[in-house]
Amino acid sequence: xxxxxxxxxxxxxxxxxxxxxxxxxxxxxxxxxxxxxxxxxxxxxxxxxxxxxxxxxxxxxxxxxxxxxxxxxxxxxxxxxxxxxxxxxxxxxxxxxxxxxxxxxxxxxxxxxxxxxxxxxxxxxxxxxxxxxxxxxxxxxxxxxxxxxxxxxxxxxxxxxxx
Amino acid sequence: xxxxxxxxxxxxxxxxxxxxxxxxxxxxxxxxxxxxxxxxxxxxxxxxxxxxxxxxxxxxxxxxxxxxxxxxxxxxxxxxxxxxxxxxxxxxxxxxxxxxxxxxxxxxxxxxxxxxxxxxxxxxxxxxxxxxxxxxxxxxxxxxxxxxxxxxxxxxxxxxxxxxxxxxxxxxxxxxxxxxxxxxxxxxxx
Numbered sequence: 510x511x512x513x514x515x516x517x518x519x520x521x522x523x524x525x526x527x528x529x530x531x532x533x534x535x536x537x538x539x540x541x542x543x544x545x546x547x548x549x550x551x552x553x554x555x556x557x558x559x560x561x562x563x564x565x566x567x568x569x570x571x572x573x574x575x576x577x578x579x580x581x582x583x584x585x586x587x588x589x590x591x592x593x594x595x596x597x598x599x600x601x602x603x604x605x606x607x608x609x610x611x612x613x614x615x616x617x618x619x620x621x622x623x624x625x626x627x628x629x630x631x632x633x634x635x636x637x638x639x640x641x642x643x644x645x646x647x648x649x650x651x652x653x654x655x656x657x658x659x660x661x662x663x664x665x666x667x668x669x670x671x672x
Numbered sequence: 673x674x675x676x677x678x679x680x681x682x683x684x685x686x687x688x689x690x691x692x693x694x695x696x697x698x699x700x701x702x703x704x705x706x707x708x709x710x711x712x713x714x715x716x717x718x719x720x721x722x723x724x725x726x727x728x729x730x731x732x733x734x735x736x737x738x739x740x741x742x743x744x745x746x747x748x749x750x751x752x753x754x755x756x757x758x759x760x761x762x763x764x765x766x767x768x769x770x771x772x773x774x775x776x777x778x779x780x781x782x783x784x785x786x787x788x789x790x791x792x793x794x795x796x797x798x799x800x801x802x803x804x805x806x807x808x809x810x811x812x813x814x815x816x817x818x819x820x821x822x823x824x825x826x827x828x829x830x831x832x833x834x835x836x837x838x839x840x841x842x843x844x845x846x847x848x849x850x851x852x853x854x855x856x857x858x859x860x861x862x
Binding site: 520533534535536537538539540541542543544545546547548549573574575578579582585586589590591592595596599600602603607631632634635636637638639642643646647650652654657658661662665666 | 817818819820821822823824825826827828829830831832833834835836837838839840841842843844845846847848849850
């Protein structure tokens with residue numbers, strides 16, 4: 510029953526194979542991960558099918574790529590590695606996203622809004638984070654970044670579920 | 673003040689759903705949105721309404737397949753749940769989502785609501801189930817879609833960032849998807 514997902518990006522390559530995509534976003538009180546892909550790996554589009562009754566037939570598990578996607582997707586919440594090797598790269602990705610946001614007036618206004626709010630409220634925080642707040646500053650304070658992430662995951666995602 | 677189900681649905685409206693549950697379908701087992709929780713959204717277009725079991729091996733198993741259905745599952749995971757490895761993610765067994773969940777393969781699955789107020793033109797079917805591990809799932813069936821999708825919404829965000837590390841939640845969003853234990857187990861042969 511076990512399947513092998515030997516590549517780090519196997520999840521994405523699987524989605525690619527079935528015309529899928531994935532993304533995620535972090536909000537104030539939730540973090541959302543999602544994907545979509547073709548419902549079937551074999552059937553024709555119903556609109557192209559002369560026999561419309563076919564569209565109500567069940568799609569066998571073998572030709573429904575959702576199952577494989579769910580299994581891969583689930584792993585991220587069950588046993589993520591928080592791989593040391595990729596940490597730096599991902600922090601750069603966060604930093605890059607923030608730099609992109611800096612070019613966007615809406616993002617700037619949003620952070621300004623946060624900045625002007627009550628500093629005792631969590632809304633006040635710098636939401637996106639960047640390389641400085643997630644790497645340089647913690648390191649200067651002697652914080653192990655990876656441990657901090659794992660702790661965050663353990664605390665909020667479930668004790669045995671993550672980390 | 674929103675009731676719990678309304679809150680659930682509003683939350684799910686991030687995708688496309690925004691309905692309220694009729695009072696008649698409310699059950700005492702209210703969804704507690706005030707606690708950290710997790711939401712999974714799964715839709716299977718044109719595919720069988722599926723029974724997935726999140727086994728102890730942390731694998732979704734296909735248990736049952738019926739007619740063309742789309743299932744959209746929103747699973748809330750309460751913090752007291754010992755492990756995701758005990759997750760069960762299950763969609764209705766019957767071809768009609770209005771029928772009660774009664775199959776032995778779905779033992780312990782409680783149907784919380786399956787009648788929702790929705791626009792007349794809405795052809796989707798909806799059901800909220802509670803799984804044996806207390807996960808609550810919103811299932812949506814759309815027979816006209818050719819896409820399948822799933823979403824997990826973890827009830828923690830940037831409000832929970834540590835003060836000395838702004839962006840932690842955001843960074844975890846990125847880092848979480850960098851490899852899993854299962855991958856390592858197989859790539860190292862361990």
